[in-house]
Amino acid sequence: MNANGCDRVKELLAPWVREELSAADRRFVEEHVAGCEECRAEASLVRALHAGVPIMPDDLTARVTASIATTPLRRRVWMSPQLAAAAIVVLALGTAVVWRQPPGDGNGVLAEEPLALTWPTDDGFIAGVAMLDDLSDEALAELLEELGG
Amino acid sequence: MVKEEAGGLPDSDLVRLAKEGDREALDELCTRHIASVFRVCRGFLGDDDEAADATQDCFVKAVRALPRFRGDASFRTWLLTIASNEAKGVFRKRKRRAEQALESAGPLVSAKPEAGDVTALKQEAEQARVMVAELPDKQRRAVTLRIDEGLSFKEIGEVIGSSEGAARVNYHHGIRRLREMMI
Numbered sequence: 544m545n546a547n548g549c550d551r552v553k554e555l556l557a558p559w560v561r562e563e564l565s566a567a568d569r570r571f572v573e574e575h576v577a578g579c580e581e582c583r584a585e586a587s588l589v590r591a592l593h594a595g596v597p598i599m600p601d602d603l604t605a606r607v608t609a610s611i612a613t614t615p616l617r618r619r620v621w622m623s624p625q626l627a628a629a630a631i632v633v634l635a636l637g638t639a640v641v642w643r644q645p646p647g648d649g650n651g652v653l654a655e656e657p658l659a660l661t662w663p664t665d666d667g668f669i670a671g672v673a674m675l676d677d678l679s680d681e682a683l684a685e686l687l688e689e690l691g692g
Numbered sequence: 693m694v695k696e697e698a699g700g701l702p703d704s705d706l707v708r709l710a711k712e713g714d715r716e717a718l719d720e721l722c723t724r725h726i727a728s729v730f731r732v733c734r735g736f737l738g739d740d741d742e743a744a745d746a747t748q749d750c751f752v753k754a755v756r757a758l759p760r761f762r763g764d765a766s767f768r769t770w771l772l773t774i775a776s777n778e779a780k781g782v783f784r785k786r787k788r789r790a791e792q793a794l795e796s797a798g799p800l801v802s803a804k805p806e807a808g809d810v811t812a813l814k815q816e817a818e819q820a821r822v823m824v825a826e827l828p829d830k831q832r833r834a835v836t837l838r839i840d841e842g843l844s845f846k847e848i849g850e851v852i853g854s855s856e857g858a859a860r861v862n863y864h865h866g867i868r869r870l871r872e873m874m875i
């Protein structure tokens with residue numbers, strides 16, 4: 544932080560423009576900005592950015608809730624080493640449906656829901672396995688680690 | 693910096709219920725966070741319709757991935773990470789031109805101008821948002837997550853995949869670059 548508090552003020556400009564600061568912090572920012580041209584310019588920019596925050600269309604919530612109402616809520620699935628190996632082969636070779644196998648049942652009774660679908664996409668990537676492209680980077684990394692183990 | 697709705701369950705409880713198949717809990721999570729998801733997508737794509745599509749896809753993907761959400765990060769941060777990645781994917785695919793963001797700039801909100809020069813602020817706001825689209829990826833996301841969503845630098849780091857310190861640097865570099873562009 545510099546001697547005049549500019550660094551601290553610049554950190555607080557976003558919560559300031561969002562009206563999230565305590566009364567004391569707000570006074571600190573506003574008093575500083577009033578006397579500091581550098582921070583006043585930055586405050587002006589941050590206020591302009593905040594003024595341009597986009598507004599969500601009114602009908603979007605209804606549209607999205609309708610959409611997720613038909614999306615299956617999957618439970619975390621147990622994966623046997625054999626199934627993991629099959630998934631890797633499928634990933635390498637092409638389209639397949641991998642069926643969920645309940646834990647502790649080594650006899651291979653098929654469950655009702657597919658665990659995953661895999662297929663090669665147009666651009667050469669693999670889609671699927673709990674919808675690979677649906678997963679966050681972290682979740683994808685976790686899945687790949689699981690497949691590898 | 694999640695703001696819980698008065699009288700509502702915290703996200704963590706709703707997530708647990710949703711994982712058990714509770715559709716009402718899922719709807720509440722959606723209602724609570726959809727505006728943030730939309731803004732993140734809109735910030736990337738500069739177009740309301742594309743952002744709406746990306747928002748819908750984000751939630752479908754989040755529901756599918758929910759069994760793998762372990763609660764290490766907040767649900768909001770996790771969801772905004774998915775939104776950010778989704779929008780980034782759409783953005784890359786369509787290689788949108790910057791001027792389209794200008795043409796389709798949305799309505800403005802909560803200007804809070806000092807003296808009432810709404811028109812000038814509106815123009816400045818539009819220009820600023822168009823300039824945001826010109827920033828490098830991580831700077832753009834840091835700036836919009838900080839100003840639009842009020843995320844801490846730690847939370848921004850989780851969303852953009854960097855440290856808290858790098859998120860802070862990306863924000864300040866983005867702001868500095870915007871100031872240079874706005875002159």
Ligand SMILES: [Zn+2]
Nearest residue numbers: 549579581582
């Ligand atoms: Zn200053």
